[in-house]
Amino acid sequence: MQSTNPKTRLVPCPECGALSEFSPSNAFRPFCSERCKMIDLGIWASEGYRIETPIVTDDLDIEDLS
Numbered sequence: 651m652q653s654t655n656p657k658t659r660l661v662p663c664p665e666c667g668a669l670s671e672f673s674p675s676n677a678f679r680p681f682c683s684e685r686c687k688m689i690d691l692g693i694w695a696s697e698g699y700r701i702e703t704p705i706v707t708d709d710l711d712i713e714d715l716s
């Protein structure tokens with residue numbers, strides 16, 4: 651096995667089918683992008699994964715106090 655192969659290996663993204671680099675430079679391999687990786691993991695589509703974003707209202711109600 652050669653560790654320094656000059657030819658970049660391209661693999662089809664399992665999610666969208668686009669060719670992407672299968673190399674250490676592609677952190678999302680074999681996916682083409684972070685988005686496709688997330689989709690494949692079901693993070694976008696699944697109801698079981700939600701990012702709760704607390705609403706911070708620190709500066710909203712104290713404007714007229716002074």
Ligand SMILES: [Zn+2]
Pocket residue numbers: 663664665666667668681682683686
């Ligand atoms: Zn993709």
